[in-house]
Amino acid sequence: MKLLYGAFLSLLLLTTSCYSKDKSGQEAIAFCAEIHKNDLKIIFPDISIKEKIAYVLMTQYKFDPEMSPDGSRATVGGHAYIQGSDLITLQSMTVLTINNNILMDAVVFFIKNERALEGFYYTQVKNDGKNPFSSLVYIDPVGNVIHLNVSTYGDNDCLSMFPKSLIDKLIIDK
Incomplete structure (x- = not known):
């Protein structure tokens, strides 16, 4: 099982590396949300956060x-x-x-320094016009599930927490 998991993550890493080289500068904002630091520390223990709340900005190229031959799956790269206290880019x-x-649903993997981080994020899409990532769960490599309390902010509130130089490079679909 570990070998299969490792092979799958290696394939995703290779695919994401190709996306990042070919499509840089064409990122659109997928969502911007606040997340409680206790939830974030479980997943990213090395992140330094002094405030109770951190902010996550997800982008997609x-x-x-990339669609599967039968049209049942698609993959898209981007950044988190x-x-x-600092800005971290994954x-x-x-x-x-x-x-x-x-x-129907989405699974998100994160990569740092050309290595896939352990675990992944899952959300079932409700197609009700709301943020599909509002019911996000983190699943660690041994199968433990952590339900994340992700509150979506209005674009201006959340986006204002990030450096203007970053926001200016992104495409904001209205």
Whole structure:
């Protein structure tokens, strides 16, 4: 099982590395949210956060995602920017499940320094026009599940927590 998990993450890492080299500068904002520091510390113990709340900005490359031959899955690269006491940048790979052209769920993997971080994030998409990442769970490598309390902020509130130089480089779909 560990070998299969490692092989899968290696494949995702290779795919994300290709995306980051070919599509840089074409990122759109997927969502911006606040997350309680206790939840964030479980997942990223090395992140320095002095305040009770940190902010997570997820982006996706603005191009057609890679589709599976049967159209049931798509992958898209991007970044996760985490603003605590410092700004931390991680690469991301989102795998989407699609049924009859309707997004069903998403799994997000994070990569730092060319290595996939352990665990992954999962959300079931409700297609109700709300943020699909509002019911995010983290699943660690041994199967423990942590339900994250992610509150989505309005664009201006959350985005203002990040450096203007970063926001100016991103595409904001209105």
